[in-house]
Amino acid sequence: MSVELIIRDQIVEAIAKCYNQQIEPALVQLQNTRKEFEGDITLVVFPFVRISKKSPELTAAEIGDYLQENVTEVEKYNVVKGFLNLVISPEYWISVLNSASANPTFGITSPTESSQLVMVEYSSPNTNKPLHLGHIRNNLLGFSLCEILKANGNKVVKTNIVNDRGIHICKSMYAWKMWGDGQTPENTGIKGDHLVGNFYVKFDQEYKKEIAALIEKGETKEFAEQNAPSILGAREMLLKWEAKDPEIIELWTMMNHWVYAGFEVTYKELGVDFDKIYYESETYLYGKDEVLRGLAEGIFYQKDDSSVWADLTPEGLDQKILLRSDGTSVYMTQDIGTAKERFQDYPINKMIYVVGNEQNYHFQVLSILLDKLGFEFGKGLHHFSYGMVELPQGKMKSREGTVVDADDLMAEMIEVSRKTSEELGKLEGYTPEEAAQTYKMIALGALKYFMLKVDPKKNMLFNPEESIDFNGNTGPFIQYTYARIRSVLRKATDRGIGLKYNLTSTTKVSAKELQLIKLVSQFPVAVKEAGDMYSPALVANYVYELVKEFNQFYHEFPMLAEENAEVRNLRLVIAETVGKTIKTGMKLLGIDVPERM
RNA sequence: GGUUCCAUAGUUCAACGGAUAGAAUAGCAGUUUCCUAAACUGUAGAUCCGGGUUCGAUUCCCGGUGGGACUACCA
Numbered sequence: 134m135s136v137e138l139i140i141r142d143q144i145v146e147a148i149a150k151c152y153n154q155q156i157e158p159a160l161v162q163l164q165n166t167r168k169e170f171e172g173d174i175t176l177v178v179f180p181f182v183r184i185s186k187k188s189p190e191l192t193a194a195e196i197g198d199y200l201q202e203n204v205t206e207v208e209k210y211n212v213v214k215g216f217l218n219l220v221i222s223p224e225y226w227i228s229v230l231n232s233a234s235a236n237p238t239f240g241i242t243s244p245t246e247s248s249q250l251v252m253v254e255y256s257s258p259n260t261n262k263p264l265h266l267g268h269i270r271n272n273l274l275g276f277s278l279c280e281i282l283k284a285n286g287n288k289v290v291k292t293n294i295v296n297d298r299g300i301h302i303c304k305s306m307y308a309w310k311m312w313g314d315g316q317t318p319e320n321t322g323i324k325g326d327h328l329v330g331n332f333y334v335k336f337d338q339e340y341k342k343e344i345a346a347l348i349e350k351g352e353t354k355e356f357a358e359q360n361a362p363s364i365l366g367a368r369e370m371l372l373k374w375e376a377k378d379p380e381i382i383e384l385w386t387m388m389n390h391w392v393y394a395g396f397e398v399t400y401k402e403l404g405v406d407f408d409k410i411y412y413e414s415e416t417y418l419y420g421k422d423e424v425l426r427g428l429a430e431g432i433f434y435q436k437d438d439s440s441v442w443a444d445l446t447p448e449g450l451d452q453k454i455l456l457r458s459d460g461t462s463v464y465m466t467q468d469i470g471t472a473k474e475r476f477q478d479y480p481i482n483k484m485i486y487v488v489g490n491e492q493n494y495h496f497q498v499l500s501i502l503l504d505k506l507g508f509e510f511g512k513g514l515h516h517f518s519y520g521m522v523e524l525p526q527g528k529m530k531s532r533e534g535t536v537v538d539a540d541d542l543m544a545e546m547i548e549v550s551r552k553t554s555e556e557l558g559k560l561e562g563y564t565p566e567e568a569a570q571t572y573k574m575i576a577l578g579a580l581k582y583f584m585l586k587v588d589p590k591k592n593m594l595f596n597p598e599e600s601i602d603f604n605g606n607t608g609p610f611i612q613y614t615y616a617r618i619r620s621v622l623r624k625a626t627d628r629g630i631g632l633k634y635n636l637t638s639t640t641k642v643s644a645k646e647l648q649l650i651k652l653v654s655q656f657p658v659a660v661k662e663a664g665d666m667y668s669p670a671l672v673a674n675y676v677y678e679l680v681k682e683f684n685q686f687y688h689e690f691p692m693l694a695e696e697n698a699e700v701r702n703l704r705l706v707i708a709e710t711v712g713k714t715i716k717t718g719m720k721l722l723g724i725d726v727p728e729r730m
Numbered sequence: 731g732g733u734u735c736c737a738u739a740g741u742u743c744a745a746c747g748g749a750u751a752g753a754a755u756a757g758c759a760g761u762u763u764c765c766u767a768a769a770c771u772g773u774a775g776a777u778c779c780g781g782g783u784u785c786g787a788u789u790c791c792c793g794g795u796g797g798g799a800c801u802a803c804c805a
Binding site: 145147156162164167169170175177179182189213214215216237239257259270299300301367380438440449450451454457458459461464465467489490491492493494495497518521523539548553554559564575586587588590591593594596599603604605606609612613616617620621622624625662666670674675677678681684685690691692693694708728730 | 733734735736739742743744746748749750753754755763764765766768769770771785786790797798799800801802803804805
């Protein structure tokens with residue numbers, strides 16, 4: 134039991150004893166004492182002034198007296214204005230360090246049989262083009278969120294819904310058939326998803342030319358857009374696909390598999406994976422049944438053209454189409470089916486969708502529709518909504534060619550990482566394989582940390598140059614600190630300094646060392662908060678704070694040169710525990726740390 | 731028009747309603763016999779505007795201003 138919890142309980146006791154009133158534990162506001170004041174934990178006493186009917190100072194003193202009397206860990210206290218600063222005994226912090234250093238999974242709560250099952254959907258690509266920067270944020274957030282949820286004792290199923298059907302993939306298929314010259318990933322050496330993406334672009338180019346030609350002949354723009362040969366061809370393919378035309382299905386299967394092989398490479402490079410993949414081509418029909426059931430039960434209504442709609446005006450929203458007039462399903466219909474299927478496949482306690490904030494409305498509607506259809510899980514869906522990634526020159530627009538491709542970006546960052554490392558003369562004595570592995574670790578660490586340190590819900594600016602900065606609040610800076618810690622520990626071993634992990638309470642601890650120990654002890658709290666608030670950024674910011682604190686400590690206090698064996702041992706144990714905490718924290722972000730760099 | 735998100739140093743980001751709003755970066759000035767200088771130290775610099783709630787507001791509420799997203803028989 135952490136000292137915070139003990140103190141919280143005792144404060145409730147203190148209020149009961151001193152002022153004869155029972156209060157909610159939630160009323161007890163504890164925070165870390167600011168550096169400029171003496172103390173470790175601070176109680177904000179203002180909320181109790183009303184109860185005590187005394188001045189904040191006097192109230193604080195009375196509670197302080199009680200705590201000093203009744204809680205052994207509370208050594209002394211001081212009062213500044215309405216803030217009660219409690220000084221926790223060094224023995225307590227030593228015991229915290231002891232248990233943290235002895236615990237190989239410090240900060241992590243393992244799931245049990247009775248744990249909640251959380252399903253997280255993320256990535257969810259279309260199969261007509263390669264992954265881009267926006268997908269990177271999605272994938273990193275999704276993966277990290279899963280790691281954090283697991284670390285909080287949840288069972289997690291990582292899932293991906295692949296949007297493998299629809300007009301978009303038919304456009305690529307049409308272009309390939311018309312102008313493809315039998316190109317394949319094998320005979321061109323082009324990664325499958327990029328090859329298919331190229332044909333998607335090709336389609337758009339030809340389509341535009343055809344429109345221009347039709348307008349030239351005196352047709353209206355609308356007519357041209359609806360009747361250009363390409364779009365007619367793509368539509369025909371979609372119809373044939375739905376009719377399971379063998380030739381079209383074969384083409385579709387072949388091209389999708391090129392894309393999957395390409396995605397596989399990108400996912401692997403990015404370090405993300407999935408436990409269960411759903412394909413829209415397999416689930417899109419299920420939703421239709423639910424919508425028809427809803428129609429039969431009077432939950433939805435049908436217009437004269439036989440399209441099916443939901444009236445959401447009672448909820449303050451608009452009408453929402455669920456089935457087109459030709460009876461085919463839309464995105465929403467499919468998501469209803471997918472949700473139902475998932476809850477049949479797994480005993481899900483919590484469903485989380487990692488999807489960009491441009492779909493806030495969609496998920497608001499989905500939740501309501503599922504609820505109307507009688508699924509009790511409808512209300513409990515959680516849309517983990519994240520902001521857009523923008524570039525210094527503005528938004529990414531595929532039409533304007535300003536999209537940052539995921540594969541290109543990763544390759545570029547690895548290259549910069551390699552150049553920088555070579556210039557600095559790092560990694561000498563490495564085999565080429567080891568060096569390459571380290572460049573990659575650094576490059577991806579930079580990218581991932583840059584994306585994850587930002588509050589997910591906010592739009593963020595991605596500056597490619599700045600992201601490859603190896604200074605400041607960046608992944609490489611954290612990795613570097615970790616590598617230095619490992620280096621010290623290796624040196625210690627070389628010099629025959631064996632660490633004694635079970636520190637005794639008589640070990641002398643300086644203020645700076647105490648500060649680090651306190652920060653380390655906050656790690657489980659940071660992990661829990663990150664899980665409660667679905668925010669990898671909280672973990673990232675915690676790790677950075679720890680790293681900064683350690684760097685100062687490292688710079689100021691010699692470890693190996695320290696004469697006093699007991700102090701030296703303490704510092705090395707701190708270093709090792711900090712290193713372990715950094716590594717665990719980074720793992721929650723999906724970032725690897727190198728033993729040396 | 732409706733719904734919704736955002737607004738903090740020059741720039742990129744922090745701050746459960748708490749103490750003097752923190753970092754990083756760019757700028758300026760320094761530090762290397764010692765464990766990795768991809769480091770450390772010092773310096774300067776910010777809450778969009780107006781009300782309200784509160785002992786206390788960057789945070790919550792209302793009203794502006796500015797920006798984004800959604801409001802498709804696209805996914």
